[in-house]
Amino acid sequence: MDFLIAIGQYILFLKSVFFKLEKKRIYYSRIIDEINILGMSSIGFVAFISVFVGAVVTLQVAYNMENPLLPTYLIGLSSRDSLILEFSPTMISLVLAGKIGSHIASSIGTMRVTEQIDAMDVMGINSASYLVLPKVVATILINPFLIILSIALGLVGGWLAGDLTGICPTEDYLLGIQYQFIPFNLAYAIIKTIIFAFIITTVCAFFGYTTKGGALEVGQASTQGVVYTSILIIICNYLITNLMLG
Amino acid sequence: MIEIKNISKSFGEKKVLNNLTAKFDKGQINLIIGKSGSGKTMSIKCMLGLQNVDKGSIFFDGIDFTKIKEKERRNIRREIGVVFQGSALFDSMTIEDNVMFPLKMTSGMFSKDMRKRVDFCLERVDLHNVSKLYPSELSGGMQKRVAIARAIALNPKYLFCDEPNSGLDPTTSKVIDNLLKEITYEYNITTVINTHDMNSVLEIGDNIIFIQDGSKKWSGGRDDFLKSNNSELNEFIFSSATFSKLKSIM
Incomplete structure (x- = not known):
């Protein structure tokens, strides 16, 4: 029963985020700020993870391709497809759920328990829309770029690992990552990323916005937000894959 | 009433x-x-x-x-102007932005006029040279005065x-008591x-x-x-x- 109530509250929350908007010009500057806070500040983190994930994927693929009849360029090809189809969009989104999701839930939760959201409400401002809509738009705009960056750096990481360990020469790796490239796979990755960005911001914001109590409850809201976001990402990942590739 | x-x-x-x-x-x-x-x-x-x-x-x-x-x-x-128990100032905004916030969101004033109004409200609560500071840099009493300045920014009834x-x-x-008293009588x-x-x-x-x-x-x-x-x-x-x-x- 509580679960159904929570879903109902989430839908009403989304309604107040996307309807009854404030003046449009207010959102523009807020979106730029949020792109900076949520997106740009994640570049280093995403880049670091992507290079190492790319390297590990390449090493694992090579480890599983000991048959001398298989051409070496397949290491590059497999790494590319793994990164585009799964590792970058899903794994980086899960990582971002932890990083930006907890930031969103805790910052909004703190605003709730310190009455800052009440202060906005009594000024006649739609606090849900003012606080959450710019975050949703910002992540939907910036996360696809982060994922493309992640794919690119993952491929660089794979190349470095292959070349430095000698398991896949540069020429073979470059041939592999270009071989039979399907542009639709990239579209699939971006569509997934956009849906995951929406889930990360709205679910975590919902948990923050509905926080009651004090510092302890803010922490709990942040944890719950990240847990539910991760579960939803995994479920949606399956559904989207089934719809688009199944 | x-x-x-x-x-x-x-x-x-x-x-x-x-x-x-x-x-x-x-x-x-x-x-x-x-x-x-x-x-x-x-x-x-x-x-x-x-x-x-x-x-x-x-x-x-x-x-x-x-x-x-x-x-x-x-x-x-x-x-309506409200002064909350914990002041409820927006941590991520400077004092100036806090007081300007209701004006920006609801008044439709030009930014020059908003700045004038912010200066007036901060003067009214006896706060000087704090407009560029953040709430965490002020004492509890000063935060309350900023909250009063924000509450009167829109000339509340x-x-x-x-x-x-x-x-x-x-x-x-x-x-704080005297300030609230003066504001109440002055602006009815x-x-x-x-x-x-x-x-x-x-x-x-x-x-x-x-x-x-x-x-x-x-x-x-x-x-x-x-x-x-x-x-x-x-x-x-x-x-x-x-x-x-x-x-x-x-």
Whole structure:
């Protein structure tokens, strides 16, 4: 029963985020700020993870391709497809759920328990829309770029690992990552990323916005937000894959 | 003028407000006093629409706030200034941006005029050279004054203050009390303050409402306050050592 109530509250929350908007010009500057806070500040983190994930994927693929009849360029090809189809969009989104999701839930939760959201409400401002809509738009705009960056750096990481360990020469790796490239796979990755960005911001914001109590409850809201976001990402990942590739 | 009629609010079995009726006059400081947990904050939250009442009516100059649509509610809210217990300043904004926030969001003023208004409001609460600082860089008393500046930025018709003196030393409390008094008289605002600070009651209370267990037990002026025969009020007032001594002198 509580679960159904929570879903109902989430839908009403989304309604107040996307309807009854404030003046449009207010959102523009807020979106730029949020792109900076949520997106740009994640570049280093995403880049670091992507290079190492790319390297590990390449090493694992090579480890599983000991048959001398298989051409070496397949290491590059497999790494590319793994990164585009799964590792970058899903794994980086899960990582971002932890990083930006907890930031969103805790910052909004703190605003709730310190009455800052009440202060906005009594000024006649739609606090849900003012606080959450710019975050949703910002992540939907910036996360696809982060994922493309992640794919690119993952491929660089794979190349470095292959070349430095000698398991896949540069020429073979470059041939592999270009071989039979399907542009639709990239579209699939971006569509997934956009849906995951929406889930990360709205679910975590919902948990923050509905926080009651004090510092302890803010922490709990942040944890719950990240847990539910991760579960939803995994479920949606399956559904989207089934719809688009199944 | 604000009038509340028979408002009740419960959370499960617990009745927080029980048929509370009161009138808050324009141009006067109306105090709601009572013990912790007596329903003071809840009554203010209901008047602000942050909590919906289970029954009863709340009138702002004759308009029933509980019966109007959300859009009309928002229009009334734009005539309300609020000073929250913990000041509720926006941490991520400078002091200037905090005071400018309601102007930016609702007034449609040009930025030059908004800046002038912000400077005026900060001057009015006696704050100088703090506009570029962040709330965390100010003392509790200064934060309260910024909250008052933000509350008066839009020239409100109604001003609500939830425990404006909590956590402040007696000198700063007096500064805040005097400021609220001056602002109320100067701008002819309907001010509703919820407090359990006895000094404030005697210093600035024009109309005083004493509530206990969510209902009104006594109301009157500051002059009648110490002379009342109401046993519950007397128990509340003379529970402090200072007022107990005062009673023995009286």
